[in-house]
Each structure stands twice: as C-alpha cells, then as structure tokens.
Amino acid sequence: MLMEALHAVPYSCCGFNPLRGVSFSASSSSSARPLAAPPSPLFSPLTNSGRGRRRRSISMDSARASIGLLETLQSQINTEGVKVEEGKGGLPKLVLTESSGSQAEIYVFGACVTSWRLSSGKDLLFVRPDALFNGQKPISGGIPHCFPQFGPGPIQQHGFARNLPWSISNCENDRGSPSVVFELKDNKYTQDMWNYTFLATYKVSLEKNKLSTTLVVTNTDDKLFTFTTALHTYFSALAAEVGVKGLKGCKTLDKVPDPVNPIPGVEEREEVNFPGFVDCVYLDAPQELLLKNGLGDAISITNKNWSDAVLWNPHTNAPGNIHKDFVCVENAKINPVSLQPGEKWVAEQVLKVS
Numbered sequence: 001m002l003m004e005a006l007h008a009v010p011y012s013c014c015g016f017n018p019l020r021g022v023s024f025s026a027s028s029s030s031s032a033r034p035l036a037a038p039p040s041p042l043f044s045p046l047t048n049s050g051r052g053r054r055r056r057s058i059s060m061d062s063a064r065a066s067i068g069l070l071e072t073l074q075s076q077i078n079t080e081g082v083k084v085e086e087g088k089g090g091l092p093k094l095v096l097t098e099s100s101g102s103q104a105e106i107y108v109f110g111a112c113v114t115s116w117r118l119s120s121g122k123d124l125l126f127v128r129p130d131a132l133f134n135g136q137k138p139i140s141g142g143i144p145h146c147f148p149q150f151g152p153g154p155i156q157q158h159g160f161a162r163n164l165p166w167s168i169s170n171c172e173n174d175r176g177s178p179s180v181v182f183e184l185k186d187n188k189y190t191q192d193m194w195n196y197t198f199l200a201t202y203k204v205s206l207e208k209n210k211l212s213t214t215l216v217v218t219n220t221d222d223k224l225f226t227f228t229t230a231l232h233t234y235f236s237a238l239a240a241e242v243g244v245k246g247l248k249g250c251k252t253l254d255k256v257p258d259p260v261n262p263i264p265g266v267e268e269r270e271e272v273n274f275p276g277f278v279d280c281v282y283l284d285a286p287q288e289l290l291l292k293n294g295l296g297d298a299i300s301i302t303n304k305n306w307s308d309a310v311l312w313n314p315h316t317n318a319p320g321n322i323h324k325d326f327v328c329v330e331n332a333k334i335n336p337v338s339l340q341p342g343e344k345w346v347a348e349q350v351l352k353v354s
C-alpha cells in the first residue's frame with residue numbers, strides 16, 4: 001500500500017531531471033521524459049539499522065516532493081529526532097534534533113548539510129543568499145560534496161554528487177543523538193560522465209556541540225577507478241577576522257592566479273587568514289585544524305583519512321558583500337584515490353565546538 005502510494009507520485013510533475021538539468025512541467029509528455037535518471041525503485045533492498053530493526057532504503061528520484069510524499073517519508077523514517085520537512089524550493093530536507101536542542105538540516109538533493117545550529121540557536125554553517133534550491137544547480141552553501149572530481153578536470157566542476165538526489169538508507173537515534181545515512185549509486189547520468197559503477201554512503205550524526213560525517217566510497221565495478229573528492233564546507237564567519245590554525249609547514253598549491261596551473265609553495269603562517277581572494281590547496285594537512293570564525297567560536301575540524309585541505313573565499317568575485325560572511329575550510333582528497341573492484345575508501349570529518 002505504502003509502496004503503491006510512493007510509486008504513484010508522478011515523476012514528471014516533479015520538475016526535475018537530474019540527467020539533463022532541465023525542468024519538466026506537469027504537462028510534459030512521457031515521450032519528453034528522457035528522464036531517467038535511473039528510475040531506481042523508490043525502495044531498494046532492505047538494509048539493517050543495526051538495532052535489530054529492518055529498514056528499506058528510501059530513494060528520492062525527484063528533487064521535489066509533494067506533501068503526501070513527505071508524510072510518507074516521515075512515517076517510513078519513524079525515528080525520534082529525525083523530521084522530514086519541505087525545504088526551500090519545495091526540496092525535501094531532514095531536520096535532526098538532538099537532546100540538548102541542537103539541530104542539523106540536510107537536503108536530500110546533494111545530501112547537503114545546510115545548517116548546524118547549536119542549542120543557543122547560532123548556526124555555524126553558511127548558505128549563500130544567492131544559493132538556488134531548484135534541484136538543478138548544486139546548493140551553494142553548507143557542506144556540499146565534491147565527488148568524483150574536486151576539479152578542475154574533465155567532468156563538471158566538483159563532480160556530480162552535489163547535483164543529484166541521494167537515497168536515505170538508514171536513520172537511528174542513539175541515546176538522544178540522531179543520525180541518518182544517505183546513499184548514491186551510479187546511474188545513466190553519472191555513467192555518461194564517469195563510466196563506473198560505485199556506491200557512496202554518507203552518514204551524518206549530530207551530538208551536543210558536534211557534527212560528524214562519514215563518507216564511504218565503494219568500487220562496485222569490475223575495473224579499477226580513481227577519484228578525487230572534498231567536503232566543501234561553508235562556515236559562517238566574519239571573514240576579515242578569521243584565523244585557521246594547524247596548516248603551518250604544509251605544501252600549498254595556490255590556485256588564485258590560475259586554477260589549472262596552481263603555484264606550489266609552503267605555508268609559513270601559524271594562523272592563516274583571508275585578506276582577499278583565497279583559493280589554496282594544502283597537501284598532507286594535519287588531522288586537526290582550528291577555525292576561529294571571527295564571531296566568537298573556535299571550531300575544531302578533525303578528520304580521519306581526508307589527507308588534504310582547501311581554503312576558499314571568493315572575495316569580490318562573488319556578488320555584493322557576501323564574501324564577508326563566510327569562509328570555506330574543506331577537507332579534501334586532492335591526489336586521486338585508487339580503488340580496485342570491491343575496495344572501499346572511508347573518511348570521517350568531525351566539527352566540534354567547546
């Protein structure tokens with residue numbers, strides 16, 4: 001019954017075709033639906049929540065969702081501290097609330113965390129005011145994925161993972177701390193660009209003063225593939241007052257003069273700041289960075305297996321004065337990861353305030 005209800009959601013009225021990045025109106029004829037993004041079933045095979053409850057993976061073929069679908073998703077998820085809501089542009093988002101009252105919001109489109117609010121109500125992440133929520137362009141803000149290419153490179157800038165709806169494969173609540181697992185698999189759209197089969201899972205967990213993410217990429221193909229990736233985290237900040245500690249001594253690739261031919265160097269500053277346009281890769285960065293956001297917060301950014309970091313602020317290359325209100329501090333994997341068939345790559349990021 002439930003499955004029928006979900007399948008009844010008309011694909012063509014969702015206005016989204018992740019394959020082509022074009023809108024479809026309700027009147028689009030079915031022959032005009034090269035859609036396809038991979039009509040993956042709305043429910044994929046059962047997965048186990050790890051607490052003895054069996055759940056099904058919930059796939060959002062469409063970027064937008066009707067109220068009915070949101071209600072159905074909510075009843076399927078049925079986990080304390082995980083709420084399904086209609087986000088901007090009608091895109092579905094999950095709102096995680098942990099027991100001390102802090103919250104995180106994650107759009108299914110791009111599995112993009114767009115908000116991490118402490119129990120005080122202060123949001124430590126930033127979404128650009130000019131960000132589009134139309135299910136066609138990546139969401140510019142929060143924590144977008146760059147996968148399978150950081151870029152620049154042969155496929156679209158920062159890859160396709162931020163530009164597709166992910167599925168929801170599990171939700172849990174561990175003693176007041178909610179988490180959700182998203183997954184993304186190859187489809188015709190991704191294969192046309194990057195001809196491999198893969199599975200990416202992305203777990204987002206919220207605890208008091210702490211937001212953790214774990215990305216797992218599995219090679220499900222029968223041939224080796226390589227990829228580069230990053231979590232392009234936008235932090236709310238007073239950019240002129242920001243300091244990032246921990247990068248002294250790292251090899252740098254300064255992309256400001258020319259992103260395709262970055263200039264190699266070594267970071268000599270104890271605390272890196274953002275005096276103007278900044279676009280710099282730090283190779284073999286340490287497992288912990290400290291971001292002082294200029295707004296009174298010291299955010300520890302720790303990681304396992306994200307070997308590199310990127311600092312970015314567009315300065316006056318962005319419209320208006322928005323560059324003053326954020327900085328990007330990104331965990332990244334700039335030198336390609338190689339995976340043989342069946343192999344996995346796992347990387348964790350933890351953002352924490354004291």
Ligand SMILES: O=P(O)(O)OC[C@H]1O[C@@H](O)[C@H](O)[C@@H](O)[C@@H]1O
Pocket residue numbers: 140157158232255259279280310312330
């Ligand atoms: O505008 P986008 O596609 O989100 O990318 C923004 C920037 O992201 C940074 O990570 C890159 O180093 C920059 O070169 C790039 O311009």
